Amino acid sequence: MKVLTTLAGILAVSLAAHAANKPNLIFILADDLGYTDVACFGSKYYETPNIDRLAKQGMRFTDGYTCGPNCQPTRAALMSGQYMPRTGVYTVGSIDRFDWQSRPLQPVDNVTSLPLEKITIANALKKAGYATGMFGKWHLGNDAAHHPSKRGFDEAIESAGLHFDFVTDPKADYPEGQYLADFLTDKAVDFVRRHKDEPFFLYLPHFGVHSPHQAKEELIAKFKDKPSAGGHHSPAYAAMIASVDESVGRIVALLDELKLADNTLVIFASDNGGVGGYDREGIRQAQGITDNAPLRGGKGMLYEGGTRVPFIFRWPGKVRSGTTCHEPIISVDLYPTFLEIAGAQPPANYPLDGKSFVKLLTGDGTGTLQRDAIYWHFPGYLGAGAGSWRMTPAGAIRAGDWKLIEFFEDHRLELYNLRDDLSQTNDLATKLPDRTKELHGKLLAWRKELNAPMPTKNIPSTQPGVSKKKKNKKASAD
Missing domain, CATH: 3.30.1120.10 (Arylsulfatase, C-terminal domain)
Known part of the structure; x- marks a missing residue:
């Protein structure tokens, strides 16, 4: 009996050590951030030192795409690992959101919440032994059944429709006067500290830099006298980007402090292209705040400016610093990539449309994926x-x-x-x-x-x- 007890103890310690060695995953998602809205992707106006440092310490994908040209379909694809025809989430809101009655076609009905039968990446990682937390913009359903705490996240702070109307689990009060990006980052930092001794998946989808374009006055002042460059000109928008950049810096500094950096993959991306580039398309009525040049078009369009976004990955010791990859990747690829990194199996009888690109991340940037196309x-x-x-x-x-x-x-x-x-x-x-x-x-x-x-x-x-x-x-x- 003593031998069996000893063996059981050894096995328990072994399993705990194995679980602790699973890589952590941190996914920071900006909202409406355009392809050239960060310095390491070309901006001469916006200042993003922390995001740039992330790229220098990791891999930058020049041909990273979102599955949708606006927020909700991309988020559905990220969480489900499936293209839009499988989720039914094509846009934001109902088909009557815009007056299409004057047009030749009647649009397809749009699903406004991620269907409950979809197995989220949080579900899959939780099953694989990960602590899961989400703090920010969910945008995949406002009722209790669709709340992220019911979709695989142990902890969640999310908006119930309006940008600043929070529904939290566990309950968290939003301090009056605190800037939203700082509040969400505080919650993310607390989550990491509490789960530093076990594998965790942190999803931090910021509301910035989506409208309304509200920023800290001290950051706005920093850009007021700065000359515009390449269609980038708004001090308020630049200040919002700076706050997202500060959030990235805080998360990376925390990993270094806790000595978790070598066992943590940090991903930074956007949910769609930037709001701009419409003038060149002759769409004078659309109000732009930025410019995606040299890409054509912007958010809401299937031209490159609407769907090509920054993708950056940092994982010291696994992802080579300062590398660039030109192989196309798309939102649905993250789900199988996360599963492979976690050593988890795909859900049974659940089709995944993406391809794992772990071999690209751990290579020299010249690899390719075995597939014909993305759609x-x-x-x-x-x-x-x-x-x-x-x-x-x-x-x-x-x-x-x-x-x-x-x-x-x-x-x-x-x-x-x-x-x-x-x-x-x-x-x-x-x-x-x-x-x-x-x-x-x-x-x-x-x-x-x-x-x-x-x-x-x-x-x-x-x-x-x-x-x-x-x-x-x-x-x-x-």
């Missing part, structure tokens, strides 16, 4: 005010250096070589019909495989709820 599906409308549109129903595919966009209203196809034409100014669809046909065929096959719903012809007599439809209400934040 987008947006069967709805995004307005820009005064009857103009940032986006009409469309889909897209990127394969190698090539990107094809299909616009569903008139079946127009646009083809670009992103290696030679990052700004997407030279449409090659008519010049390269074979390449266009090849990519369009892959896009059609992908939609068929995922049973992606398509918008239908808009017939006024069958529009749902038109007789009840009132003048557009103020749209919820996207």
Whole structure:
């Protein structure tokens, strides 16, 4: 009996040591931060010393993409590991958010919460023995059943619809006068300190730099006399970016203090492109705050400015410092990547659309992933005010250096070589019909495989709820 007890004790210690050695995961997500809104991705106006240091100490992905051109579909893809046709989350709000009745197509119904049958990455990591915490913008359902504390997170502070309307579990009061990014970072720091002796997954999705563009006065003052550069000009927006950057710095400093850096992967990214670049598209009604140049377009569009964002990974001893990778990655790739790092198996009978890119992270930046393409599906409308549109129903595919966009209203196809034409100014669809046909065929096959719903012809007599439809209400934040 004594021998059995001793063996049991040894086994318990061994299992505890194994669990403690599992890498920690920290995912910091900015809201509406554009591709060039950080210095290490090109800005000469915004100042991001901590994010830049993260890149110098890790790997920067130049071709990182979000699954959606705005907030909610990207967050659904990140949490579920699935493309939009599987989640049904295509945009923010209902199909009646914008007055599409004047358009040729009736958009697909939009799911406004992540379906309960979806197994979140937090669910999967919790099952693998991780403590899980989320502090910030959830945006995947406001009722109790969809609260992050019911979707795999042990602890959660999130907004119930409005940016500053917090529902917390456990209960936490928001101190009057404290800046939001600081409050969320305080909670994240406390979570890490309490779970430093066990593997943890920290998800820190900031509300910044989404509107309203409110920042600390002392940071705004810092940028008031600074000359604009490359379409970057707003002191308030720059100050918001600076606060997100401070948050990144605090988290990294904490890991160094607790001697957790070598066992922690830190990820920094954005949920969609920056709000800007619309003037060059002739969309004068859309109000921009930044510019994504040299990328075309901005948030709400399937051009590069809407979906290409900064991706940075830091993991001392595992990810080589100062490396750059040009292989395309997309939001759904994070789920299988996190699972591989955690040594966890994918959920049974649950399709994951992404590919783990651990081998890219631990390589020299020159690796590739074994897949044909990445995809987008947006069967709805995004307005820009005064009857103009940032986006009409469309889909897209990127394969190698090539990107094809299909616009569903008139079946127009646009083809670009992103290696030679990052700004997407030279449409090659008519010049390269074979390449266009090849990519369009892959896009059609992908939609068929995922049973992606398509918008239908808009017939006024069958529009749902038109007789009840009132003048557009103020749209919820996207």
